[in-house]
Amino acid sequence: MNSRLAKEILLRYRPSTNDASDPEFAEALEQAKRDPELGRWFAQQQAFRNTIRDQFKQLPVPAGLKEEILAGYRPVVIPVWWQQPVFQSLAAAAAIVLLIGVAFFWSQPREERSFAAFQNRVVRNAQRGYVMDITTTNLGEVRQYLATQGAHADYVLPAPLEKLPGDGGAVLRWHNKTVSMVCFDLGNHNDLYLFVANRADLPDAPSASEPHFTQIGKLTVASWSTGDRTYVLAGPGDEQFVRRYLRP
Amino acid sequence: MAHNDNDSRLSAQQDFELLVSRYYSTLYQFAFSLTRNEDDAVDLTQQTFYTWARKGHQLRDASKVKTWLFTTLYHEFLEKRRRQVRFPHHELSEVNQDLPNIAPASVNELDSATVLQSLARLEETFQAPVALFYLEEHSYKEIADILGIPLGTVKSRISRGIAQLQQILTHDPGPQPARRGRPTHE
Numbered sequence: 001m002n003s004r005l006a007k008e009i010l011l012r013y014r015p016s017t018n019d020a021s022d023p024e025f026a027e028a029l030e031q032a033k034r035d036p037e038l039g040r041w042f043a044q045q046q047a048f049r050n051t052i053r054d055q056f057k058q059l060p061v062p063a064g065l066k067e068e069i070l071a072g073y074r075p076v077v078i079p080v081w082w083q084q085p086v087f088q089s090l091a092a093a094a095a096i097v098l099l100i101g102v103a104f105f106w107s108q109p110r111e112e113r114s115f116a117a118f119q120n121r122v123v124r125n126a127q128r129g130y131v132m133d134i135t136t137t138n139l140g141e142v143r144q145y146l147a148t149q150g151a152h153a154d155y156v157l158p159a160p161l162e163k164l165p166g167d168g169g170a171v172l173r174w175h176n177k178t179v180s181m182v183c184f185d186l187g188n189h190n191d192l193y194l195f196v197a198n199r200a201d202l203p204d205a206p207s208a209s210e211p212h213f214t215q216i217g218k219l220t221v222a223s224w225s226t227g228d229r230t231y232v233l234a235g236p237g238d239e240q241f242v243r244r245y246l247r248p
Numbered sequence: 249m250a251h252n253d254n255d256s257r258l259s260a261q262q263d264f265e266l267l268v269s270r271y272y273s274t275l276y277q278f279a280f281s282l283t284r285n286e287d288d289a290v291d292l293t294q295q296t297f298y299t300w301a302r303k304g305h306q307l308r309d310a311s312k313v314k315t316w317l318f319t320t321l322y323h324e325f326l327e328k329r330r331r332q333v334r335f336p337h338h339e340l341s342e343v344n345q346d347l348p349n350i351a352p353a354s355v356n357e358l359d360s361a362t363v364l365q366s367l368a369r370l371e372e373t374f375q376a377p378v379a380l381f382y383l384e385e386h387s388y389k390e391i392a393d394i395l396g397i398p399l400g401t402v403k404s405r406i407s408r409g410i411a412q413l414q415q416i417l418t419h420d421p422g423p424q425p426a427r428r429g430r431p432t433h434e
Contacts (some may be wrong), residue, residue: 012406017384048414049382055363056382059277062290069268069297073261135307137319137396165323165396168306187327189299 132168142169177201192235205230281379374409
């Protein structure tokens with residue numbers, strides 16, 4: 001390691017953290033011990049760093065901020081509905097209805113496999129509430145996670161989507177076929193949802209790469225196919241808003 | 249059963265209080281280093297915790313709570329800044345005032361305001377990485393996650409940012425903006 005590289009590394013060394021466990025730092029630190037000139041330079045840098053760090057850590061926090069935050073807290077309690085007495089008393093009746101329902105279900109054709117049914121299912125699920133398998137802003141990590149789960153990870157994102165921070169991702173199932181879900185953070189508590197499926201698993205998937213738009217619940221939905229993949233992108237706002245994330 | 253419901257509310261409230269107690273100061277400091285404005289930093293910090301109250305249950309890995317909070321705050325900041333660029337507003341209290349230059353020998357006498365003002369003069373891409381570096385709350389990998397950029401880029405930006413900060417502080421700390429008043433402690 002030359003002196004210049006050692007300096008670049010030592011410049012960002014923080015002794016009060018776990019930095020020293022990084023081999024890169026360990027090597028540069030060793031070099032600073034062996035090289036008196038580098039050692040002196042490093043000592044000066046550490047003094048400078050300590051001064052700046054102390055000033056950062058001494059930034060005054062407004063009085064009452066913690067209390068303000070706590071006062072504005074409204075807990076989101078996810079109702080455990082089966083624990084409610086009224087539901088318990090209805091359990092027996094529900095069981096009967098369920099039996100009838102099961103009998104009816106088996107007498108009916110199975111859930112439609114059409115593209116419209118697929119699109120409807122995944123987009124409505126996104127609106128009803130869902131749990132992501134991975135929560136990260138890093139779209140690369142989402143792709144990597146989907147790949148490790150055997151889900152579609154070779155999707156091609158439109159350029160505007162590539163620039164958005166991620167929110168997370170999940171692996172969904174549609175008639176025993178894998179569907180990848182990638183969530184993008186639009187800020188202001190809004191998300192865009194991208195679903196990627198195998199084109200061959202959706203008999204009447206859109207054939208064109210030009211998106212087709214529709215409205216499902218509160219979300220505007222664009223769908224298109226490219227190569228072996230079919231894409232469904234759902235987001236808030238109107239067609240014009242969603243379209244902004246499809247064109248460079 | 250209502251008892252169970254009360255218990256879960258109480259538990260959620262206690263978890264939230266614990267989380268706020270643990271992280272509100274450093275989150276505020278990060279927010280302030282980004283905005284250099286007390287009211288905006290307060291808003292960002294509060295908004296971050298309310299986002300957690302609404303969406304935090306989606307996070308499965310409890311060990312990533314701190315990174316999640318900082319990431320959320322940074323996203324909120326970027327979003328707010330995007331809106332402000334579109335609809336910029338200026339306040340009289342933000343008019344700059346001159347500060348005397350600081351000689352290299354007096355680096356030890358720097359105060360927080362001067363350090364922050366110098367941070368504001370860094371290239372924009374260096375500001376958040378350098379602030380997270382000095383707050384010493386995160387590993388480099390976590391900083392990369394928060395900012396959504398590769399690890400190598402984080403390291404490079406921090407090194408270059410520190411060098412630039414030193415240059416500014418030892419040669420020309422520059423003007424300092426007036427800060428808007430709010431009672432403070434700590």
